[in-house]
Amino acid sequence: MLKSQSLSSPASSVARSLPLRLRPPARSRQASAVRRTSAAIRTSAVMLASMMAFGAAGCHKEHQEGVVATVNGKAIQKADVDKLYTAQLANNAQQQTPSADQAASLRLNILHELIVEEIVQQRAAKQNLVATDAEVDAKLNEMKAPYTEDQFQAKLKASNLTIDEVKHDLRRSLTQNKLLSKEIDSKITITDADVTTYYGAHKAEFNLIENQYHLAQVQVTGVPAAQAGNLQGSKAQTPEEALQKIKALKNRLDAGDDFGTIAMNYSERQDTAPNGGDMGFVQESQMKGDPSAYAAIVALKAGQMTPILPMIDPTTHKPVGFSIYKLISKENAGQREISDPSVQQAIRQQLRDSRSQLLKNAYFEMLRDQAKVENFLAVQIFNDAAK
Secondary structure (H helix, E strand, O other): OOOOOOOOOOOOOOOOOOOHHHOOOOHHHHHHHHHOOHHHHHHHHHHHHHHHHOOOOOOOOOOOOOEEEEEOOEEEEHHHHHHHHHHHHHHOOOOOOOOHHHHHHHHHHHHHHHHHHHHHHHHHHHOOOOOOHHHHHHHHHHHHOOOOHHHHHHHHHHOOOOHHHHHHHHHHHHHHHHHHHHHOHHHOOOOHHHHHHHHHHOHHHHEEOOOEEEEEEEEEEOOOOOOOOOOOOOOOOOHHHHHHHHHHHHHHHHOOOOHHHHHHHHOOOOOOHHHOOEEEEEEHHHHOOOHHHHHHHHOOOOOOEOOOEEEEOOOOOOEEEEEEEEEEEEEOOEEOOOOOHHHHHHHHHHHHHHHHHHHHHHHHHHHHHHOOEEEHHHHHHHHHHHO
16 A cells, blocks of 8 residues: 655745644654653753743742743733643653653643743734634634534544634634734745755755655545544445445545545545545655556546555455545656746745744744743742752
8 A cells, every 4th residue: 555755845834833722733842852761851841940930039929829920910820731731641642651850841841832922912912913803713614614513513522622712722823823924924035046046055856766646545444443534433344344435435536526525524544534635745666566556546647536446455465445546746757947837936935934934933032032921830840859
């Protein structure tokens, strides 16, 4: 069976900044933090806490119970940190339970992000850039669009969120985007000279050593699983059910149903179904591992689909499921020149993303320097470690 691989390209997208509860799990950061040794965590936690607490450690200021920090007098509640901490652990359930020092470090990281987020929100409010109710409702309807009302409510319950919490987080996300669009994105200009210079320095990145195929997939297996990985919760439990299901889906596709919608609702490949079955770019050499799929895919033109193809277990050599592939586009091997519009677009996006991220980092530091922040959690951790 085919596995996806991202196209080696200079284009990289900067993930949209979202309030923590709406973000995808930051698995790499969490996993890294949990894997550190207790000694390393203790050192980093104490150093971070000491830097954040230095100005306040000798003040012995009283603060309300349950408040872990203030930003220009606005309180950040311990309950908010705890909820996000619990959510992060749940999203990374395969990791072992963190030690006390590891837990303290994770909480500090969460609080730091909440502090930066609050600083940004206050800045946006001063510039009258807070998202309106209409903007929040429009974004909420966009989020709900792929689901039925019952499915959306089930998603909320599984995420331990209420609709009011989602609206609150969406407002903060949209507000931050409006502020950054005005303060940063609107000020970035990428010239033709910038593009030419980048291409000259990275020409080898645009030389594909082999053909690559941008594919989408609908996959159905007869292997029982606790979760289907699609919006409908549709999962075949036997080889016979899998064959019936894939035939029904193929009939719908042949009748004109949208491939991405079918994949999101019925495909059983959990890593691609949420993206409409999009596998990204797959190198030709990878495809040759499945001769029947390779032969069917290379015969396609962009926009066409394969027939139903069996997925063969390499050990038993028996079918374990079925797939339908759609060719979205093909990148031929060879040097792509700067005259290619797609090359220019990729370079412009790469340069814009890189410059935007740099300016955002600098901007957040500027705002942090201008704000009055009191981090009581950092003081507590520092004082406890010093005992």
